[in-house]
Amino acid sequence: MGAFLFQPSSLTVTPSRVVxxxxxxxxxxxxxxxxxLFTGTADISVRxxxxxxxxxxxxxxxxxxxxxxxxxxxxxLPRILLAALVGASxxxxxxxxxxxxxxxxxxxxxxxxxxxxAVGAVxxxxxxxxxxxxxxxxxxxxxxxxxxxxxxxxxxxxTKHKENNTLLLTGVMVNxxxxxxxxxxFTISDHAQLQRALNWIMGDLSLADEQALFYTSVFLLLGxxxxxxxxxxxxxLVTGEETAQQLGVSVGKTKIGLLTAAALITAAxxxxxxxxxxxxxxxxxxxxxxxxxxxxxxxxxxxxxxxTFLIGADTLARSLVAPAELPVGVITALCGAPYFLLxxxxxxxxSP
Amino acid sequence: MxxxxxNNLGFRYGEPWVLWNLNFIIHGxxxxxxxxxxxxGKSTLLRLLDGILTPQEGQALLDGSPVHTMKRREVARRxxxxxxxxxxxxxxxxxxxxxxxxxxxxRNWSFEEEHDYAxxxxxxxxxxxxxxxxxxxxxxxxxxxxxxLIARALAQEPQLLLLDEPTAFLDIRxxxxxxxxxxxxxxxxxxxxxxxxxxxxxxxxxxxxIILLDRGIIHDDGVPEAVLTARNIEAVYGTPVLTSRHExxxxxxxxxxxxxx
Numbered sequence: 001m002g003a004f005l006f007q008p009s010s011l012t013v014t015p016s017r018v019v020x021x022x023x024x025x026x027x028x029x030x031x032x033x034x035x036x037l038f039t040g041t042a043d044i045s046v047r048x049x050x051x052x053x054x055x056x057x058x059x060x061x062x063x064x065x066x067x068x069x070x071x072x073x074x075x076x077l078p079r080i081l082l083a084a085l086v087g088a089s090x091x092x093x094x095x096x097x098x099x100x101x102x103x104x105x106x107x108x109x110x111x112x113x114x115x116x117x118a119v120g121a122v123x124x125x126x127x128x129x130x131x132x133x134x135x136x137x138x139x140x141x142x143x144x145x146x147x148x149x150x151x152x153x154x155x156x157x158x159t160k161h162k163e164n165n166t167l168l169l170t171g172v173m174v175n176x177x178x179x180x181x182x183x184x185x186f187t188i189s190d191h192a193q194l195q196r197a198l199n200w201i202m203g204d205l206s207l208a209d210e211q212a213l214f215y216t217s218v219f220l221l222l223g224x225x226x227x228x229x230x231x232x233x234x235x236x237l238v239t240g241e242e243t244a245q246q247l248g249v250s251v252g253k254t255k256i257g258l259l260t261a262a263a264l265i266t267a268a269x270x271x272x273x274x275x276x277x278x279x280x281x282x283x284x285x286x287x288x289x290x291x292x293x294x295x296x297x298x299x300x301x302x303x304x305x306x307x308t309f310l311i312g313a314d315t316l317a318r319s320l321v322a323p324a325e326l327p328v329g330v331i332t333a334l335c336g337a338p339y340f341l342l343x344x345x346x347x348x349x350x351s352p
Numbered sequence: 353m354x355x356x357x358x359n360n361l362g363f364r365y366g367e368p369w370v371l372w373n374l375n376f377i378i379h380g381x382x383x384x385x386x387x388x389x390x391x392x393g394k395s396t397l398l399r400l401l402d403g404i405l406t407p408q409e410g411q412a413l414l415d416g417s418p419v420h421t422m423k424r425r426e427v428a429r430r431x432x433x434x435x436x437x438x439x440x441x442x443x444x445x446x447x448x449x450x451x452x453x454x455x456x457x458x459r460n461w462s463f464e465e466e467h468d469y470a471x472x473x474x475x476x477x478x479x480x481x482x483x484x485x486x487x488x489x490x491x492x493x494x495x496x497x498x499x500x501l502i503a504r505a506l507a508q509e510p511q512l513l514l515l516d517e518p519t520a521f522l523d524i525r526x527x528x529x530x531x532x533x534x535x536x537x538x539x540x541x542x543x544x545x546x547x548x549x550x551x552x553x554x555x556x557x558x559x560x561x562i563i564l565l566d567r568g569i570i571h572d573d574g575v576p577e578a579v580l581t582a583r584n585i586e587a588v589y590g591t592p593v594l595t596s597r598h599e600x601x602x603x604x605x606x607x608x609x610x611x612x613x
Contacts, residue, residue: 012447012451012464012469013463014463015463102441103441104441104442228461229460229461230460232452232455232458232460235444235448235452236452236455238440238441238442239438239439239440239444239449239452240435240439240440242404242435243435243439243440245402245404245424246402246404246428246431246432246433246435247428247452247453247455247456247508248424248425248427248428248429248455248456249424249455250423250424250425251424288442288443292443292444292445292448293442293443293444293448294444294448296463
């Protein structure tokens with residue numbers, strides 16, 4: 001009678017369940033991306049665009065003007081791709097930080113790791129590698145992320161999971177310092193860039209160029225594959241570091257590898273788009289509610305839903321006050337900050 | 353058969369030695385209780401046996417190699433630890449927690465297979481936790497949670513089971529449940545058990561051998577009848593006690609003198 005309980009059922013994480021959910025969320029991502037592609041001030045015909053992409057589809061009609069093609073191909077499509085990549089990156093990084101700090105309120109932005117990357121990237125721009133993706137800017141962003149991680153884990157990494165205060169305060173201070181530093185640097189260097197700096201601090205996906213797309217996708221894919229290798233170790237780590245050791249995880253090595261990978265994908269995302277907050281907080285939490293906390297299904301689901309969420313947020317950001325644009329970080333913060341407070345209140349209530 | 357051999361083991365966090373010059377052998381099939389006052393080094397000893405801590409002196413040998421130098425995965429296939437309580441975050445179900453016990457037997461990128469589910473089914477039957485399978489761990493009572501953690505340890509299919517005060521937060525019925533379960537695993541499956549505990553009388557009833565620690569050294573080591581004497585207990589715990597015999601088993605029973613009367 002009990003035997004059927006342990007057949008790999010719908011409650012157990014199996015490869016087929018992971019693949020099915022990933023395909024479903026992938027479909028959702030493409031749907032949102034499709035809607036986003038045709039949302040904007042310029043009203044572009046869906047049929048004509050599809051015809052452009054699939055010339056053999058004779059049932060489609062109409063043609064795009066040169067301006068329309070340019071809007072689709074050089075403005076909206078790269079921006080949607082970058083939103084998908086950055087959203088996936090921040091969401092996967094959020095999953096890793098939450099597991100390693102054993103704290104559901106952790107996220108690259110709240111911890112100040114995004115701000116650290118931003119400082120690195122700004123320094124990279126200042127020291128002559130401006131705008132180019134050589135190794136200067138993403139490399140410096142990576143160093144900035146690592147610095148922030150050292151500070152956060154050095155001070156707050158050892159606290160028990162119920163003690164949120166240290167972690168959150170550390171993140172607030174790291175953020176305050178790094179953001180002040182960025183504004184300081186931009187102000188003394190060139191007044192004309194101040195607006196850009198402000199946009200960048202709140203996240204800006206309009207900077208999508210081929211190099212940004214290339215580097216974020218490479219770092220995201222390599223980082224995610226590496227992290228997924230340790231998906232089961234992440235499950236063990238959230239039940240306690242000593243428990244993870246007792247169950248066969250080399251905790252020291254695993255933590256260093258995972259932090260490096262998470263820093264890398266955060267840095268690439270920030271270098272490409274500035275600091276966009278709360279994606280890494282909201283998405284993992286929603287997925288846990290839907291499919292449970294097992295990282296083997298949580299990671300791929302967070303990857304796809306994170307991308308979908310940021311495409312949606314960016315579409316709102318560029319259409320709410322059209323023809324003007326909001327920084328996408330304004331939208332994610334408007335959703336994310338109340339969500340964060342809700343989670344914080346619940347976690348304070350449940351502590352003894 | 354020797355499971356572990358402890359040679360001249362010494363450990364300190366800072367200046368004073370927490371454990372000093374420990375020598376003993378854990379034989380296959382033994383049920384050992386480690387007793388001693390607070391701060392006598394009991395929990396530290398468990399961590400050294402599991403190889404999580406590195407000793408400054410001597411070593412604990414598992415099949416001939418120092419356990420702290422072995423790969424964690426290798427150790428976890430042979431030694432399982434039941435912690436005092438569960439400290440995880442996020443709502444894992446009891447079944448997911450027990451499945452984690454299969455981890456040292458799985459490779460990266462691989463998922464549990466039929467064999468793993470069969471092992472988990474078996475250990476959850478043994479520990480009477482099947483009915484709890486779908487429930488989140490933090491919603492279980494102390495005794496239920498402890499049984500799930502024992503099931504997870506058994507899912508590792510270890511030779512040696514280490515327990516850190518497995519009955520600390522339980523009432524007498526659940527204490528007896530847990531210890532009877534361990535005793536039956538020890539008797540029927542030949543599982544070797546080393547349990548750190550504060551409960552002298554339960555240790556006396558269920559263990560074949562008691563190691564009595566006093567400020568980091570072994571004060572005495574032997575069968576309960578030989579170790580749990582008023583003299584030993586008074587010397588180690590520093591409080592006067594009376595000893596008698598358990599009516600059914602003849603094992604020693606230790607009670608405080610309570611001289612206030």
